[in-house]
Amino acid sequence: MNTPIYDFVESYAGSQMSRMHMPGHKGKTFLGCEKSDITEIDGADVLYHPDGIIAQSEDNATALWGSAHTYYSTQGSSLCISAMLSLVSMQCASGKPHILAARNVHKAFVHAAALLDADVSWVYPKDHRTHICSAKVCADDIEKAIESAHQKIDAVYITSPDYLGVISDIKSISAVCRKHSILLLVDNAHGAYLAFCKENLHPIHSGADMCCDSAHKTLPVLTGGAYLHISKQSPSFCKDARRALSLFASTSPSYLILQSLDLCNDYLENRFVSQLEDCIAKTKNLKLHIQACGFFVAESEDLKIVVDAKKSGFSGNALADFIRNYGVECEFSDDDYVVFMTSPQNDENDFERLSNAFLQIKPGPPVDQEILPAHTPHRQALSIRQAVLSKHERMDIKNAHGRICALPLVSCPPAVPFIISGEVITENDIRLFEKYGIDEIEVVASESTVKQLQ
Numbered sequence: 001m002n003t004p005i006y007d008f009v010e011s012y013a014g015s016q017m018s019r020m021h022m023p024g025h026k027g028k029t030f031l032g033c034e035k036s037d038i039t040e041i042d043g044a045d046v047l048y049h050p051d052g053i054i055a056q057s058e059d060n061a062t063a064l065w066g067s068a069h070t071y072y073s074t075q076g077s078s079l080c081i082s083a084m085l086s087l088v089s090m091q092c093a094s095g096k097p098h099i100l101a102a103r104n105v106h107k108a109f110v111h112a113a114a115l116l117d118a119d120v121s122w123v124y125p126k127d128h129r130t131h132i133c134s135a136k137v138c139a140d141d142i143e144k145a146i147e148s149a150h151q152k153i154d155a156v157y158i159t160s161p162d163y164l165g166v167i168s169d170i171k172s173i174s175a176v177c178r179k180h181s182i183l184l185l186v187d188n189a190h191g192a193y194l195a196f197c198k199e200n201l202h203p204i205h206s207g208a209d210m211c212c213d214s215a216h217k218t219l220p221v222l223t224g225g226a227y228l229h230i231s232k233q234s235p236s237f238c239k240d241a242r243r244a245l246s247l248f249a250s251t252s253p254s255y256l257i258l259q260s261l262d263l264c265n266d267y268l269e270n271r272f273v274s275q276l277e278d279c280i281a282k283t284k285n286l287k288l289h290i291q292a293c294g295f296f297v298a299e300s301e302d303l304k305i306v307v308d309a310k311k312s313g314f315s316g317n318a319l320a321d322f323i324r325n326y327g328v329e330c331e332f333s334d335d336d337y338v339v340f341m342t343s344p345q346n347d348e349n350d351f352e353r354l355s356n357a358f359l360q361i362k363p364g365p366p367v368d369q370e371i372l373p374a375h376t377p378h379r380q381a382l383s384i385r386q387a388v389l390s391k392h393e394r395m396d397i398k399n400a401h402g403r404i405c406a407l408p409l410v411s412c413p414p415a416v417p418f419i420i421s422g423e424v425i426t427e428n429d430i431r432l433f434e435k436y437g438i439d440e441i442e443v444v445a446s447e448s449t450v451k452q453l454q
Helices: 004-013 053-065 076-091 107-116 139-148 170-179 192-196 235-248 255-292 316-324 348-359 384-389 427-435 446-453
Strands: 069-073 098-102 119-123 155-159 183-187 210-214 226-230 296-298 304-308 337-341 392-396 405-407 440-444
Touching (some): 004 053, 004 255, 053 069, 053 255, 069 235, 076 107, 139 170
Antiparallel strands (some): 210 226, 296 304, 405 440
């Protein structure tokens, strides 16, 4: 597969042209990558109005994923999430979309909903893991939520895989959405590789109308590289997709990231499938090894290893610290879990280190866990937009009962808020914040609340 973006930049970098254009480093070495870091000069095409090398490269990606069109993002899936919601908004007569979303959304969804003034109704999975509401979303739950909705739903929004590697049945959910003539959007940030597995579980293949992939999470792409996919069943969105992306995007896209996405196309076509199969086999064996060492490994997608540390006598953070001493850095840890992510770029040494680390750690009896009530619907006192754009004040979480959440303070990763802007904070929320070491929260200022509710 050709690599038009990479080839152009390499040619320009070797041309010895005097760079009387941005960026200010002029191709001179500071970090070492500057010669390949250019802007939208003659011949380099324009990301949001492409008719040259970027258009050619995106066509290559489109062929690989089998979409109506695949668009590049140099600002991660966060940009693509905003674009997807914007495209739904453009279809609404009122311009104010109503989205039915599973509760385990990334905070980028909340921010996009605030900017677009979207109404959001939530689906709470019956059986979820931990505070980030990790769980399979069932088609039956979506069907019931659609049928009981008090206003027309414009789109269903699912995160799959979620942060702890749980994959929902997108095909079944898609069938429900089609039955009710409702769009299906999927945050597939952690699952770009799924299109290349023996069983193609990619959302576009499974019936989603639109989805986003963070290429950099599971593919050899620089951080920030992502895709917005429009499915062949919804090609009408292609007309406005670039406009939707450009509404939220920088006018200075990274050509380092674009080259990375471009080169990845050739890798995906020629080498990735066999290497992915080998990596999945190694990851599966490593999961079995960790279980044999006495640790509980939760069910998850193929490139994640999710260890439920509490069931083996540790807090997740303590277990991560032990593992770090053996030269392995995890993707994420909290009080409950440690998450490791693999890819074909992990070599034998990486797998051996993690394997040996678990051999050195003796598991203990399960840690008694405080059982907090399951996630339940909150009272929405203000819309997401009203709460986010209102005057805020920061306060001690202990004093926040009954106040309205403005911006939930949640780290990234996992960036999954367990209370959403505009919702009234409960005692259970306070206990969850305290459990995970969050001492303060942004709430809507009292005078602002009164004004909004009048």
